[in-house]
Amino acid sequence: MKFSRRKFLRYSLAAGGIVVGTGFYVRQxxxxxxxxxxxxxxxPNLPDELVGKxxxxxSDLHIGRRVSDKYLENQFEYxxxxxxxxxxxxxxxIDQGNLGHHDKLKNLAPQFARGTLGTAGVLGNHDYQRHTTNxxxxxxxxxxxxxxGIQILFNxxxxxxxxxxxxLEDFWSPRFQVGASRNVIQSLPPCSVVLSHNPDTADLPIWNGYQSWVLCGHTHGGQCRAPGFRPPFLPVRNKNYVSGIYQLPDGFQMYINRGLGHKxxxxxxxxxEVTVFTLSKLGSRVAK
Ligand SMILES: [Fe+2]
Structure with a gap:
């Protein structure tokens, strides 16, 4: 089939439009x-008065140069x-463990969303610095x-x-220790929620019959993926860990939030993503 010059121009313009439109969508x-x-x-064992709360x-706010403060403030306000x-x-x-980004966090922290009963958190690898050593x-x-008023929990x-x-301490931080993590998990009552930035911690021998939830971030859902395909870049050992709910063989469940900011x-x-969980009661944990 021979393309006329006019057809060629028409197809080229359409292809260019798709490229520009996709680029605009992906970035803006x-x-x-x-x-x-x-x-x-x-x-498990959730107090009756917390059912439905x-x-x-x-996760992954990445406060710094690339994420708009106003964008984050709007989500906190909502x-x-x-x-x-x-x-x-x-x-x-923060996006990179440097003082400029820490100063931005300091300005924004008073506006963070908080729970009426309480607020807690853990650090991630970017809170140490890019290479997680600071x-x-x-x-x-x-x-x-x-x-x-946001209680940061280090083991x-x-x-x-x-x-x-x-x-849990961040898995990539120099302070992460399997033994210390296991001790924390071992001390938990049935009515617990574990916060762990990196979902790879789900595969470590630390869970000791834990039956509730671990909430994670870190992957950003891959940030970019072709529909129906696994993201080409995931900063985890276990490439099955992308986003959403995972049922772990040990008997606990994990949720991976795609994050609010970006690199x-x-x-x-x-x-x-911002995840809004509604609490319900699971059957009591059987003592081991
Ligand atoms: Fe992140």
């Missing part, structure tokens, strides 16, 4: 098109208007958040209104 639309995912969170998860009982943050508050910056980030637990929240400002088929 999807990175700020937040999906408020509604999920159920069934927790809300827990909101934020979530605060929902008056959730619990809010949790699963790491990567403990001084990580501690500054944690102090700033603690001062703003620690905090019980809020009957739910024990446990926060590079591009997203495709991986919309930014």
């Amino acid at each position: 639309i999807e990175p700020h098109w937040v999906a408020y995912e509604q999920q159920s969170l069934s927790i 809300k827990l909101v998860q934020f 979530v605060n208007s929902l008056k959730p009982e619990f809010v949790v943050y699963t790491g990567d508050f 403990i001084d910056i990580a501690l500054k980030v944690a102090n700033t958040l603690n001062d703003a 620690e637990t905090q019980t809020i209104a009957g739910i024990t929240f446990a926060g 590079m400002k591009v997203r495709f088929c991986a919309r930014p």
Whole structure:
């Protein structure tokens, strides 16, 4: 089949339009098109008075040069208007562990969304620095958040209104230790929620019959993926861990939030996410 010059121009223009339109969507639309995912969170031994209450998860804010403060403020304002009982943050508050990004966090922290009963969080690899070694910056980030009423948990637990929240150290941080993580999990009562930035922790020998949930982030859902295909880049050992709910062989469940911010400002088929969980009661855990 022979193309006339006119046909060739028409097809070229159409192809160019698709490329420009896709580029605009990937850079200007999807990175700020937040999906408020509604999920159920069934927790063993949940106190009756917490059934039906809300827990909101934020992850991977990446405060810094590439994510608009206004965009984040709008999501915090909206979530605060929902008056959730619990809010949790699963790491990567800042984009790079440097003082400029920490200063931005300091300005924004008072506006963060908070739970009416309590708020907790863990740090992610970017809170240390790109290569996850800067403990001084990580501690500054944690102090700033603690001062703003967001309790950062370093292999620690905090019980809020009957739910024990446990926060694991970031898997890539120099402070991560399998033994310390196992000790935290071992100490948990049935009515617990674990916060762990990196979902690879689900595959470690630390869970000891844990039966509730671990909430994670880190993957950004791959940020860009072709529909129906696994994302080409995932910063995890276990490439099955992309986003959403996972039932683990040990008997616990994991939720991976796609994150609200971004590293590079591009997203495709991986919309930014805020997760709104409704709490329900799972049957009591059988003692081992
Ligand atoms: Fe991240």
